Amino acid sequence: MVEYSLLVAIVERGYCETVMKAAKTAGAKGGTVLHGRGTGSLDATKVLGITIEPEKDIVLIVTDKSIRKDIMKAIYQEVGLTTEGKGIVISLPVEDIIGLSSLVKE
Numbered sequence: 001m002v003e004y005s006l007l008v009a010i011v012e013r014g015y016c017e018t019v020m021k022a023a024k025t026a027g028a029k030g031g032t033v034l035h036g037r038g039t040g041s042l043d044a045t046k047v048l049g050i051t052i053e054p055e056k057d058i059v060l061i062v063t064d065k066s067i068r069k070d071i072m073k074a075i076y077q078e079v080g081l082t083t084e085g086k087g088i089v090i091s092l093p094v095e096d097i098i099g100l101s102s103l104v105k106e
Contacts, residue, residue, distance in 0.1 A: 003065040004094040007072060010036075011079045011087035013055035018079050019087070023061055026074035031061040062094060 007028075009019045016033045023031060038054040063071055072089045079085025 004062055004097060005065045005068040006092045006094050007059075007061040007063060007068065007075075007089060008092065009059040009061070009075050009079070009087055009089045011057050011059070011085040013057055015079050015085040015087065016057035016059050018085060019057070019059045019075050022074040022078040023059075023071050026071040027067040028061050028063055028071050031059050034058040034060065062097065 007023075009023075011019055013035065020028075020031055020033075034057075036056045036058050038056055061071065068091050072091060075087065075089050079087040081088065
């Protein structure tokens with residue numbers, strides 16, 4: 001039985017394409033991009049008395065657990081904390097999947 005992981009990459013706004021390119025190079029099939037806003041960040045700045053929170057791209061990728069670390073390393077190499085993308089990548093276990101025919105093998 002194949003086991004899956006959910007990868008969550010959080011990067012500066014505008015770097016989601018870089019994340020997906022790196023992930024696909026390492027074997028990912030695709031992903032979902034969400035836009036978010038960081039809170040409580042030291043990067044938040046005030047402009048005309050208004051606090052501007054840093055905007056983020058969040059990329060969600062469901063993948064076979066056996067290639068999880070390869071994908072995570074590829075993403076971090078391109079957009080890790082020491083790059084302009086200032087990204088992090090985490091993985092979470094996936095218990096069940098319904099509706100992803102490209103991943104699920106009957």
